[in-house]
Amino acid sequence: MKLVVVAGTPGSGKTSVLLHTIKALIRRENKPAVVKVDCLWTDDDKRFGRLGVPIRVGLAKDMCPDHFTIYNTEPMLKWAEEEGADVLLNETAGLCLRCAPYPDSCLAVCVIDVTTGPNTPLKVGPLLTTADVVVMTKGDIVSQAEREVFRERVLEVNPDSMVIEANGLTGKGSIELAELIENSVETREGMELRYSPPLAICTLCSGEKRVERKYHMGVLRHLDGFMEYKGE
């Protein structure tokens, strides 16, 4: 099973780019499944549903959406396997710029909107700096020079990333992304996060980097919405 974590600020074009990428993946005989994580509400499931791929939604409610994503990575992968998928695409809520929910053995994709201006790459933090692939969207709205300056800024903060100039409306860039997904690593047992989450109210908040469920305590929400307190 491959895992693709797609993070990026709200409205940056994650779903739009993924919809085109899923079509490309299916044409190339992959079997994608999708989990969308959001905070309170989303209708992305309807958009993904139209493509006929298995889709699930997880709402993090009062838990940090990235912590929620990490805590639920294991059951998400299990679910995708039961659905007969060979690649799980996980679209995050991307609200918390302090966190980066990327395990080591995944393809970490950060979607970033060029219309937010070339200073944005300096503000996004670990979400961008620890990503493998940076997808720049909405380049159709700005000049070629502005796109090139933006790209330069992305490479300043993450010199090893692959930068894709995509368009969520036309599907530009989706074939390149599908190719990178096909050639990405398989998930493994004992995955660790690339970046330590900052402080708040669960074990993740106190710096736990191991992904497997058994390591987590505190106030935790399951993928299906069930909340529990684990610990003393």
Next chain:
Amino acid sequence: MNSTIKLTIVGGIDKTGIEEAVKIVEVNPGDILGIVGPTGSGKSTLIDDIEQLAQGDTPTQRRILINDTEPEMGLRVDPRRKLIAQLSQNMHFLADMTVSEFIQMHARSRGKDPELMHRVIELANRLTGEPIHEDEQLTVLSGGQSRSLMTADIAVISDSPIVLIDEIENAGIKKQEALSLLSGEGKIVVVVTHDPVLALMASRRIVIRNGGMCDIITTSAEEKNMCNRVSEVDDWLMDLREIIRRGDLVEGVA
């Protein structure tokens, strides 16, 4: 810079999904190719296809070849190796930077000397009315100033063998001067235009309708003659425009 480059547009489909009547267009170094057609017909879409070196992966399904072959990925994405400079139709800056920071940063992204910034601003100020200052915020520039700056930026920094220009006549800048700045020796120039002078300056023009290339017209000798006359009328109109801009009267200027 590899400047002897041949550009080929391989036709795809129009908005209704029907194959384009023009199946292939080959453009050689030094050629000026016009693109004409009603508003909303798909002119900008065609030059966007060229800019991104489309390989059947855009809604038009067109393919763009360089020297008769499919270009490798590096040419599509790396600004230091890009063969194409584009002056797009929509020209508002969103970048929260000063003019000099932006141009210097762009020079770096293209692997050029950031000091070229001074030359860019000097050239831009030849095309525009109110001068642009280097410490100004980009976002305060007017539409015409922005286009002048980008025209100069393309001439100096993005100096590429293929130049794409989208409706330069609407920018309120000196269009013929801008065109001659952009179309250096041996470059391929593709101009989207509604302007008779610019359209007739091209050696050929593609006609777009309903998203598809429906015809390609070679500018005849008679049209070239017309071009000279139209150009005179146009110069006269430009002079009048300048007088009005200065706030003077046009009475007695025949």
